[in-house]
Amino acid sequence: MKHSPSMSSCDSCSNKFETIFKHLTQEEHDMISLDKNCEPYKKGSVIYHEGNRISGCYCISSGIIKIYKTGIDGKEQIITFAKNGDIIGFRSVLSGELACTTAKVIEDSSLCFIPGDTFIQLFKQNREFSMDLMQLACKELGEANAYITDIAQKTVRERLAEILILLKDNFHLDNEQFLQITLTREELANIVGTATESVIRLLSEFKSDKLIELHGRRIKITDINGLKKVGNIF
Amino acid sequence: MKHSPSMSSCDSCSNKFETIFKHLTQEEHDMISLDKNCEPYKKGSVIYHEGNRISGCYCISSGIIKIYKTGIDGKEQIITFAKNGDIIGFRSVLSGELACTTAKVIEDSSLCFIPGDTFIQLFKQNREFSMDLMQLACKELGEANAYITDIAQKTVRERLAEILILLKDNFHLDNEQFLQITLTREELANIVGTATESVIRLLSEFKSDKLIELHGRRIKITDINGLKKVGNIF
């Protein structure tokens, strides 16, 4: 599929000032603009697969990607989501390891591929960029540690409430208080680390408790503080 | 407490070639040798506290440190252990955030403090060092993600078996097959994310199943493959 020239330049990317690349020089920006390859991906496509070698990173121009690991019996554990301005795959590129997660599109996306060599070269030549990237990794590390604590200590009920709040923070609500990301019950279960049926039951309890409203797959959050209370969030 | 001059130089450190600093120039090594401050810490002392600002990193010369977060009701969740050659606190130093974990000595240790400024300067001026550090962060990130998956999907029994294997890999066995790290039952529970009583019961089940032997706080691993089987480790 062909795309317009403007789409392939970082200069015209609406996320330009918010990505990890914000501190690149114009020259460096041009470098990745030339090298990279911006393409649309349909819902359901897999960007990269756990266990495979990965030849570069992807900068997300639009859409939503879920990043997950495959655990026991093939059950997926969603680690995080990536959306516009985020970058995925850099961990494997920099560490030279195989991908430890799978990235799958859950909302039609446009992704810019950046070759690993280019990425590593930028890391080595631009101090600000390497520091930004390091800080990103550190931030993710902190979040991962926090999530380990939550998942190890909180009940499923608490975790589900917490996840709803986290989704709100990351994807925001529209003007009707609807979560701006729609997931299947199974996907919610795969974030929380529980069974689909448990998610269904707890969601309808939250509904009875007037914390949320359910309209099919769309979730309206009506009592944020109530949810935070249920989730033990301070 | 005074220590010998030799102890304060990285040159004489037995971990010299295995630490994150292995690619520093002699000049840079001297730089941290001069700046740093190597001191003994007794079991029980806290190196840094969750939520506090942190002014530098610590390179572990000897001993064992547990790194944990404090969760609901003050229950600690052990994230990892650090031993000789490891470095702790760099996450907060580089990201400029407050410490997101507490570091407490569980076996008498000797730690070298490296001021944050020095550390950041090294990160900026030495490409190999920054790449090594980035790879370290990426590796930790991968491990954290794997642990999230395990803790979310495995039973307590499986996780306990897995933790015993992980402890074996990190701290090795002595010539009598004893784990070279001794933890309280509560600490084991705080890694696995369960109740102390559950750890006690499961350990004695493992003992009945001839997978381990218990001698007070010391654990002898007699059937590694059996443990791996119980822990679903491939």
Added chain:
DNA sequence: CGTGTGATTGACGCCTGTCAACGTCTGTGG
């Protein structure tokens, strides 16, 4: 010898996973 910390054991019950059945919706093909 008293005190405190950690280890152990038993009782109890709830949370949550599993299994099964059924309802709902969407898209496809005849």
Added chain:
DNA sequence: CCACAGACGTTGACAGGCGTCAATCACACG
């Protein structure tokens, strides 16, 4: 336009893993 298949959502029944509480034991230390 209808039938059907397949994916997803929902509900109920049920059992068992695991957390909690309480009592007791073991051991070290001042």
